[in-house]
Amino acid sequence: MAMTLDDFKKTFPVRIELPVQWGEMDAFNHVNNVTYFRYFESARIAYFEACGLFGRKEASGIGPILASTECKYRRPVNYPDKLWVGARIGELQRFGFVQHYGIFSQNQQALTTEGHGRIVLLDYNTNAKVEPDAELLARIAELEGQ
Amino acid sequence: MAMTLDDFKKTFPVRIELPVQWGEMDAFNHVNNVTYFRYFESARIAYFEACGLFGRKEASGIGPILASTECKYRRPVNYPDKLWVGARIGELQRFGFVQHYGIFSQNQQALTTEGHGRIVLLDYNTNAKVEPDAELLARIAELEGQ
Amino acid sequence: MAMTLDDFKKTFPVRIELPVQWGEMDAFNHVNNVTYFRYFESARIAYFEACGLFGRKEASGIGPILASTECKYRRPVNYPDKLWVGARIGELQRFGFVQHYGIFSQNQQALTTEGHGRIVLLDYNTNAKVEPDAELLARIAELEGQ
């Protein structure tokens, strides 16, 4: 059963809207595979803003780094279109978390792309991994509706 | 006297809205100089759609090509921000036209960036430059409020 | 024990060399996470050329599509540097294969980045997945030194 936009919005507590730009297509006339990682990154940053992680590195020396990321291409996307790019946290880990990403196309009214990123929290003063503090965990729980 | 958003909208008949993406900034923490040409391209394509030039190459073999383009960086732009990117036609030429571009920042409430592109119409069947036809000129005149 | 450039070259039968471009760094002064997928793509295409898959879509209607891709960020990369980007096939699947990618930094003399991509062969005439033919398998076996 296909995912609706309503389902999508319920699944991803943090979402951004992006117009597909013509120049994001490659010689195959589809949005290039690399571009989706820019979209994911923008949703990831939006989530960091929502949970208080964005800019924290400057304030406290503790910041998120991306350890790995993956994208599954379900359906090609073309210009013109409008995309919703969503992020949610799928799994809390000792020193960070796994974020899941999804992209929903206005034209196709379907989920076109899925992915994830593993984020680690680092203390840039000591270069050591650090555990999420209570405030961060509370903000994430609130966002995820737990 | 500074340009307001209203002035901007009056100046540029075709406009798109783009969120600045974090990853569009470079190591100087500003939107990278290259990125503005992607923004201009997106406004150019939007203008082509508005005046009937987009997709015409596929239909008739006649299409626009970009002969040259320039950008003047008035003020740096940072994430997060929302931009209006506008296009207007500044000068009709025998085989095309000069488009002007402008970028207005929501945060700064100012014009941050200006540029232009020279567009030439090409018949891809014969590789010869062609003059704009009456329909195209009429659409442009309508858009530009002449 | 760290991988040497010699090890790297033995591991990846197809390799390209790319200079890091300054503008590929982001506001954290490292090569941006998205950029590595462009590097992987370039190595993937180089492998397609080496095994006869590049341009086959135009000739026969059968071409590779990228079903998914992943990147693991082991060490940050900075400008200036020169990178070797390698591709090898890790697993043959019924309708395609999994490619592995690696990036070796001249400055760090170390493997900085790993990743993979799952490639599916598609008959664009029928939109059906197709199995690799004997010629393709032979070319891959030759490249991989099997």
Place this chain on the structure above:
Amino acid sequence: MAMTLDDFKKTFPVRIELPVQWGEMDAFNHVNNVTYFRYFESARIAYFEACGLFGRKEASGIGPILASTECKYRRPVNYPDKLWVGARIGELQRFGFVQHYGIFSQNQQALTTEGHGRIVLLDYNTNAKVEPDAELLARIAELEGQ
């Protein structure tokens, strides 16, 4: 009369070599117009390194900023190809200089692209424009063979 690679090398004292990456092409199967500004930027930075301007901002607070840049598209470029991207200084100005850029294609054995950038020197401590000092002028004169 067409420019040869030798002419090109004599014209541009600072040059970098870049392979065209497949993903730099757009839906028209040519290198996208935006990409050339990344190439120009890389040649500009190489020139800054050669004349001692790169990294000076960190050391002295004085650094170059790009005030404007332009590109003229003479011939389309396609994958695969290798490009030489050259930079030279065309005009010294009170607070900076105009750089000229050129791109030479190995496949076409021709100059495909030209452009320029206007660079201004800024004292980031006071935000004031500054004049090039004697050391910088001497390095530029040496590079330009004057």
